[in-house]
Amino acid sequence: MRRRPGISGLQNAAAALDKYRELGENVATIRKDLMKEQLATFREQLEEFARKHKNDIKKNPAFRSQFHEMCAKVGVDPLASNKGFWAELLGIGDFYYELGVQIVDICLATRSHNGGLIELEELRSLLSKRRRSSREAISEDDCLRAISKLKALGSGFEVFSVGKKKLVRSVPTELNKDHNEILEMAQVQGYVMAKEVERRLSWSSGRAADALETLLKEGLAMIDDGHPDGKRRYWFPCIGSSLSGAVDADVLSLGN
């Protein structure tokens, strides 16, 4: 646009700018409304879907996990609140709240045995046993969701990976890299020996002894001097012992 001098020229230019802005705003509003509409439709359909498949969502953990993914994509959090449509329809907030409480129970009850560290898979199986009567299958995904809700309470629950396995920690113990490496090694046989740790990880004997001593003090390891070869073994009840179930059978009966 060629610039024209004079007052009228300036006024024209300002008026044109206003027009452009107006038009732009209109377009934006139309788009926003359209988006809103689309999102509303989508949510409606999601609700419709949830209503239709209520039972599948409740009973089938794989389905439940996919449903959560879908919800996350449109910014709906069925766990955000116990009030409102989602909770009323699915009772899903209550479901995870309940799982959370039971997870805390199990972690506390098995703590004296495993030092507050438990394999996710074992936690899941204890949880399932305890909820036998409700006949709803529980997946690891469900456990992780429930635990992430617990985090909001600042209760110090944490899930971390050691080797191929996921462990749930319910005590504030900070495990360092050395400890994790020992735990990973223990996954093979359930125990490690000091010499073996030194050799496999190329550690000094002091470093291995320190790490093992800490694990022992934290209640995560148990010593075993009974092997005929006379070498001390360090066992880790939190790993692959599937002991907690039997040790704390009484806990299971406390639940519903």
Next chain:
Amino acid sequence: MGDLKLPDFFNYPPYFTLQPVRDTREKQVQLWKELILNYCKHHKIFIVSLEEEFPLFSNPAIDRKLSYEAKKVFLSALVSEGRAEWLDKGQKNCLILWRRIQDWAEYILKFVRENGLEDGVMTLEEIRSGVESRGTELAGIDRIVLIRALKLLEQRGKAVMFKGTSTDDEGVKFSA
């Protein structure tokens, strides 16, 4: 009565080594105490000797057995709770009270009433192996435990014990 199902910790080697860390040790002692009581109750065992082989204290399947010290720690824990008593100063033989003396006394009273023996007389041997006792937990009851329970009843005025010419003649008159 089937076989007692042994708890899983019985198959986990470190439970056969005394644990050095306090919390872990407490849990270990607790589990062993319960197991000893359950095992003795199941098999009607009254006396555990530290110097004789006792099946519960070793697990050939995992090649582990309790040390003398460990056995003593677990039994002493039972003693301190009143669920066991050392029979000798050297603490080598232990009387396991899987039913407490006062509970035995109650059990005997119930037995007496069910058999219409409220004013009856029985010898100790009859209580331990008589027809009436068959099928009850009194069958095969340890003599020491029986006498202690009867003495308790005597104190309560529910029984009077008397001695005969030999141990076979020792008896009791109930007044339940």
